[in-house]
Amino acid sequence: MRLGVLDIGSNTVHLLVANARAGGRPTATSSHRSVLRLMRYVQPDGSISPEGVRGLVDAVTAARERARAEGVDELLATATSAVREATNGDDVIALIEEALGQPLQVLGGETEARFTYLAVRRWFGWSAGQILLFDIGGGSLEIAGGADELPDLAESVPLGAGRSTVRFLPHDPPSVDEIDALRQHAASVLAPVAERFAALPRPDHVIGSSKAIRSLAKLAGYPVPGWSGIDRMVLPRKELKDWIPRLARIPADAREALPGITADRTFQIVAAAVVVERAMKAMDVDELEVSPWALREGVLLRYIESLEY
Secondary structure, eight states, rough: OEEEEEEEOEEEEEEEEOOOOOTSSEEEEEEEEEEGGGGGGGGGSSOOOOHHHHHHHHHHHHHHHHHHHHHOOOOEEEEEEHHHHHHTTTHHHHHHHHHTTOOOOOOHHHHHHHHHHHHHHHHHOOGOOEEEEEEOSSSSSEEEEEESSSSEEEEEOOOHHHHHHHOOOOOOOOHHHHHHHHHHHHHHHHHHHHHTTTOOOSSSSEESSSHHHHHHHHHHHHEEEOOOGGOOOEEHHHHHHHHHHHHHHSSHHHHHSSSOGGGTTTTHHHHHHHHHOOOHHHOOOOOEOOOOOOHHHHHHHHHHHHHHH
């Protein structure tokens, strides 16, 4: 059957269309995204502004029409932190469901981490052993660890790239003091999380997923041979840390000229780099292996499993 996963995130509304069958690997056929940067529309009272709601409904409507045009049999619609945490979230969810003509699954932070961990585990396989996962979105950073199909520990913290940009890096380009403030804030939020993850066995593989981490790996990382002749990317913490002051000096509209930095990431890539580097330091990680699969694939995989019973 043809499945669609609609991921309503803090930065984009992203539709992934894939062919799937029970017991088989899902094969992506197309991917469509609308860039919203929803965190820009969060008002002081925590609500999403009317302009942001209109943009969200328009993007969801366009994605629904695209899914119909591509013959999607089942649309799996999910929303993450920006919608989940908005003070007018119930009203926004009702409008999204009206535009979709179906229910919306609003994922909690831990559930988001678990779905992403599932996708990464399936991609890397059982031979990867103990995994530690980092996944950064617009609103939150998810961290999960374990050696099985489900993580032993999964957490979500409000350190997303969009959220961090709006709160700590209001100027373009950001100042040194703004970068330092975000760095200190991220370190303080991550310290107790790192303590809890320290109770797990030392990971055999530390993995990063999400578009932001893939972008940073193309900028500051390097390829290594992978399975079936497919190169995989590695992101070292030292090189990432060295890139942060250089990235911060470049205005957002000029960052797209850099390797791996796409138009939808130019405004929040500095915050993403700071948060990811601090997370790596907090967990005593020297480098990340980059996973091409993340949350949307995890949602797909969990649904395909339900077809088997």
